[in-house]
Amino acid sequence: MEWSDEGIILGLRRHGEGNAIVELMTAAHGRHLGLVRGGGSRRQAAALQPGNGVQATWRARLDEHLGTFALEVTTPRAGRLMGAAHSAFALSHIGSLIRMLPERDPHPELHDVLTAMVEHLDEPRLTGMMMARFELMMLSELGFGLDLESCAATGGRNDLLYVSPKSGRAVSRDAGEPWRAQLLNLPYFLIGEVAEPPSPGDVDAAFDLTGHFLARRVFEPRGIPMPESRAALLLALRRTAAQ
Template identity: 85%
Template structure:
């Protein structure tokens, strides 16, 4: 068995004295693990860092085997991403989210989005927006997508400002006004393109929204809490805003 693909390194762990098991998110083969011979050596370990983009060849005798990776780093991002607290925490959080997916389950659209997100995680003004959008996409990829296209009360598509914390459906300004204190805000950048990075308030509102549904629909049913890296990322972004 053999295939070639492109991917992003999510993580790695030592395997024996010199080898490493590397976890990738690939374009056509989903989240996939493989053995890299000599991957724990000083020469290779520096390249096999989370966030780096790679070309990969996977080989195994049978499809169900772990198999081996031959990796070539084509986008060495890890150095600059690990240089800042907010991007390091964001990268860790991205890995935690992707690990919610079944192994070897293809998600080509998600991989394409991940490439764009990871490329810009060291830009503080964009990081919160990118993570909130990714979390919204992850909810959909996991089968828990929110219905943000039309108002739950009227069916209209205009002036959508709120989201029901129970149904995950959008609510328009007029329909939601009487219950606005019980609803989440719906920042526009979650449903449309924006010319400028969103305000701190909108980023916080978006992360509150996506965090609620990730906790309720993804992590809590598995008996776990939201990853610590998420809270650390939000704290790091707050420190940057205050500086």
């Protein structure tokens, strides 16, 4: 068995004396692991860092085997991204979310979004917006997408300001006003394009929204807590915004 694909490194761990198991998000083969011989060496480990884009060739005798990777770094980003707390935690959180997907299950649109996103994770004013949108997309990829197209009460598509914490459906201003204390806020940048990065308050509201459904629909049913990297990312973003 053999294939070649482009991918983004999500993580790696040492394996044996000098090898490493590398985890990629690939364009056509989804989240995929493979053994890199010599990947635990100081020379190779420096290149096999989260965020780097690679051209990967995977080989195995049988499809169900771990297999081996031959990797060529095509887009070195790790040095730039790991240098700031917010982008380092964002990479860690991205990996924790993608690991909720079945291994080797193709998600080409997710790979394309991730490829575009990691180019800008070192820009703190964009990172919060991109990561909140990414969490919203992950809910959809995991089968728990929110219905933010129209108001749950009226069917209208205008003035959508809230989301029901139970149904995950959008609610308009007028329909939601009597129950606004029980509803989650829906920042506009989650449903439309914006000319400027959103305010820190809108970013916090977006993370409150996505975090509610990630916890309720993804992590709690699996009996696992929300990733620590998420809390660390939010703290880093707030510290950066306060500077």
